[in-house]
Amino acid sequence: MRTTIFYFSGTGNSLWIAQVLARELGETEVVSMVNWNKKQHIVESRRIGLIFPVYMWGVPRRVLEFLDQLPAKNAEYIFAVANNAGQVANTLVQLDKTMQAKGLLLSSGWSIVMPSNYIPWGGPVSLGKQNELFKAARLKISYIVQEINQRAEKQVEKGPLWQRIIFSGLYKISSPHIPKMDGKFWADEKCNKCGICIQLCPNNNISRQDDKLTWHNHCEQCLACIQWCPQGALQYGRKTSAYSRYHHPDIKLKDLLS
Ligand SMILES: Cc1cc2nc3c(=O)[nH]c(=O)nc-3n(C[C@H](O)[C@H](O)[C@H](O)COP(=O)(O)O)c2cc1C
Known part of the structure; x- marks a missing residue:
């Protein structure tokens, strides 16, 4: 079937x-x-x-x-x-x-x-x-x-x-607060403005204004932006710079972008 x-x-x-x-x-x-x-x-x-x-x-x-x-x-x-x-x-x-x-x-x-x-x-x-x-x-x-x-x-x-x-x-x-939980995202000095986070966001919640990434409070918390950033430049709060990133090893960025 x-x-x-x-x-x-x-x-x-x-x-x-x-x-x-x-x-x-x-x-x-x-x-x-x-x-x-x-x-x-x-x-x-x-x-x-x-x-x-x-x-x-x-x-x-x-x-x-x-x-x-x-x-x-x-x-x-x-x-x-x-x-x-x-x-x-x-x-x-x-x-x-x-x-x-x-x-x-x-x-x-x-x-x-x-x-x-x-x-x-x-x-x-x-x-x-x-x-x-x-x-x-x-x-x-x-x-x-x-x-x-x-x-x-x-x-x-x-x-x-x-x-x-x-x-x-x-x-x-907690669920009603999710869209606004993006206030803790930020880009560190490794950001090379590739725009992959902007393309990946399922809610079109990220934009670059005056060379600065901005999250617009329509977040799903899927964490695609932070987990797929090729430079590891996105952070959430103060601790994530110490953590490795995760995505499924068999799934490639293009699979999610397409
Ligand atoms: C915002 C958020 C909340 C989560 N809450 C739970 C949860 O309540 N229970 C749980 O077992 N895993 C939780 N997880 C882990 C994910 O469900 C899990 O890693 C999942 O496999 C991710 O799937 P994906 O790679 O398709 O996005 C959460 C992940 C995120 C991003």
């Missing part, structure tokens, strides 16, 4: 999952939620996948917005993969409820643990640990493919009860 997978990704983990899943499913197109143009792209697929990262224990705002234009008219089976750094919490339950309110049925939802890209809290885990996570993720993707092929209709995966209670509250409190 033909499948369309829509992904949202800051540092490539979600895109990599989408690509591996697409290869294993066959007959699958992988489409960015950010660049997708409803008018130019008619979706005929009867199977639709949503793949995205967990942000602050919930669904990224950009993904929630995308649900309003989800081309699900022909869809018989909708599945989701929320990838995260170990705390999926209530994300897929939130997605399920949001979709129900819009008259959409989420048939199944899975969590996959990937390396964290949340640089404000520290640099990436070691390469050895990253490879362990990728290996486990490949196994989980193979399992998900079997489930999708059998049209599994299951309760979505979720974190332990304590995580869901505490972190759902934190999501509600």
Whole structure:
């Protein structure tokens, strides 16, 4: 059955999952939620996948917005993969409820643990640990493919009860502040004005004015700008200059720019 997978990704983990899943499913197109143009792209697929990262224990705002234009008219089976750094919490339950309110049925939802890209809290885990996570993720993707092929209709995966209670509250409190959390970004002297951060930003939130980069308070916190800067010149607060950058090793800048 033909499948369309829509992904949202800051540092490539979600895109990599989408690509591996697409290869294993066959007959699958992988489409960015950010660049997708409803008018130019008619979706005929009867199977639709949503793949995205967990942000602050919930669904990224950009993904929630995308649900309003989800081309699900022909869809018989909708599945989701929320990838995260170990705390999926209530994300897929939130997605399920949001979709129900819009008259959409989420048939199944899975969590996959990937390396964290949340640089404000520290640099990436070691390469050895990253490879362990990728290996486990490949196994989980193979399992998900079997489930999708059998049209599994299951309760979505979720974190332990304590995580869901505490972190759902934190999501509600913190999520509205995300767009303005870009006040801590700055460019250091290594910035060579290549403009890649401006091109990568899914919200067109970065501009250069008077030779200075400015973030305009419509931030998604995807961290693509800081993680992909070829010079490592972008910083968030005072600690990030000491941390290495992360993006999925198989995903290249051009994959996210295209
Ligand atoms: C703003 C932000 C918030 C995050 N919050 C969580 C979280 O609540 N739980 C978690 O396990 N990982 C969290 N992460 C880590 C990402 O979900 C994880 O690294 C994901 O694989 C990144 O996917 P991407 O490369 O497709 O952007 C967060 C990352 C960002 C940027």
